Amino acid sequence: MEEFILIRPTSEYASQLAEYRQEFLDADNSMDGCGPLRRFGNPEEYIQVCKDYENPETVPSHLVPATQFLFIRKSDNKLVGMIQIRHRFNDFLEKYAGHIGYSVRPSERRKGYAKEMLKTALPFCKQIGINKVLIACIDGNTGSEKTILANGGLYESTVHEPNGDRDLKRFWITL
Numbered sequence: 001m002e003e004f005i006l007i008r009p010t011s012e013y014a015s016q017l018a019e020y021r022q023e024f025l026d027a028d029n030s031m032d033g034c035g036p037l038r039r040f041g042n043p044e045e046y047i048q049v050c051k052d053y054e055n056p057e058t059v060p061s062h063l064v065p066a067t068q069f070l071f072i073r074k075s076d077n078k079l080v081g082m083i084q085i086r087h088r089f090n091d092f093l094e095k096y097a098g099h100i101g102y103s104v105r106p107s108e109r110r111k112g113y114a115k116e117m118l119k120t121a122l123p124f125c126k127q128i129g130i131n132k133v134l135i136a137c138i139d140g141n142t143g144s145e146k147t148i149l150a151n152g153g154l155y156e157s158t159v160h161e162p163n164g165d166r167d168l169k170r171f172w173i174t175l
């Protein structure tokens with residue numbers, strides 16, 4: 001397996017963030033685990049927003065603090081995945097979205113990267129005091145479900161999320 005690092009977004013990765021975003025737009029694919037990346041054509045603005053979202057003093061009042069990580073392949077310094085860790089629940093997260101969202105760019109899928117990215121991110125959850133991690137995936141998203149199961153996820157229940165009109169499978173990982 002290749003080696004990877006998880007790092008917070010910085011200007012060094014601005015152009016790669018723009019490419020990552022474009023790849024998802026071109027594929028008409030869900031930008032999970034990227035926070036508000038879809039809304040930001042300017043990566044420098046997005047990088048600043050990620051900082052604002054992590055700080056309890058600056059996160060918008062309707063959101064909880066969250067840490068954004070980039071999953072970087074060391075051999076070529078390439079941004080291959082993104083993962084967002086929400087520090088605590090609000091109603092929506094507790095019922096539906098859970099602590100963690102993630103994605104792997106379409107051109108780098110089916111190489112085990114999502115499994116490795118989640119594994120690499122779990123110690124950070126523990127560090128910030130999350131001992132039981134809730135992750136939810138859309139029923140039928142086999143790649144995500146297998147990623148969660150490979151990291152010790154235990155299925156709890158399936159809930160209907162009315163806004164997106166979708167069924168979500170909830171899993172817990174005990175750290």
Ligand SMILES: CC(C)(COP(=O)(O)OP(=O)(O)OC[C@H]1O[C@@H](n2cnc3c(N)ncnc32)[C@H](O)[C@@H]1OP(=O)(O)O)[C@@H](O)C(=O)NCCC(=O)NCCS
Pocket residue numbers: 029030031032101102103104105108109110111112113114115116136137138141142143144146147150
């Ligand atoms: C879901 C996603 C993160 C998986 O990324 P990935 O790097 O391709 O996943 P991995 O290569 O680590 O694969 C994990 C497992 O799922 C399987 N898998 C991955 N994609 C799959 C697919 N489309 N169909 C069936 N199985 C799939 C892999 O074969 C692997 O199985 P294994 O454990 O038996 O070997 C990626 O498809 C993605 O970014 N999708 C859009 C965003 C998303 O759905 N995020 C999850 C939100 S909860």
